[in-house]
Amino acid sequence: MFSHDRIWAAIDALAERHSLSVSGLAKRAGLDPTTFNKSKRYAVDGRARWPSTESLAKIMEATGASLDEFMTLVVGGKGGRAGVGAMRSVPLLGFAQAGAGGFFDDGGFPVGQGWDVVEFPVGSGEAVYALEVSGDSMLPLYRDGDTIIVAPGAPVRRGDRVVVRTKEGEVMAKILARQTPRTIELQSMNPEHVNRTFDAVHIDWIARILWASQ
Secondary structure, eight states: OOOHHHHHHHHHHHHHHTTOOHHHHHHHTTSOTTTTOGGGSBOTTSOBOOOOHHHHHHHHHHHTOOHHHHHHHHHHOTTOOTTTTOEEEEEEEEHHHHHSTTSBOTTSOBOSSOOEEEEEEOOTTOOOEEEEOOSSTTTTTSOTTOEEEEETTSOOOTTOEEEEEETTSOEEEEEEEEEOSSEEEEEOSSTTSOOEEEEGGGEEEEEEEEEEEO
16 A cells, blocks of 8 residues: 555665665755755654655656665565566556546446556556547646556555546546535646646545656
């Protein structure tokens, strides 16, 4: 299962594997040396801070680690996959499929059979699926052809990257700016696209983006 602590522990383990401090790992990746400091992992109000997909991609590139290797550290620790780190197939959909009716249950998870699949290291109880990005509306974070992994059952909070489906079948990837019992405010990843606000009753489901394969 993904968690804030496991992601940060994987960064620590990757640094240790290459005989680096977390500051040294950040510098090797061309990031600010304090990017992965323990003081940066929680906000002043105690809210958990997550490393960005961009910073994770940079440290993997800098160390030569593959996505599979990093995810092994996330789910299995330094010693490897150890049970929960086993790969399994998860459904892969395009955004057009995600917007069509009849493909999802009430929780926002794909139903039926015949989907394309991708291999992903997740815990045995992790309910996730993959979406293939199309177009440029999610630049610069996600490019056309990238695969994002989403978890419909994961809690979402302000600042999370999310996939949202409206009752009318529109599917979009945004940043959750604000959520109240009545409204949901979404910030666009691409500054050329407008931010969106919806009445909560017009939202079908929201799924948190856990990972992007780029």
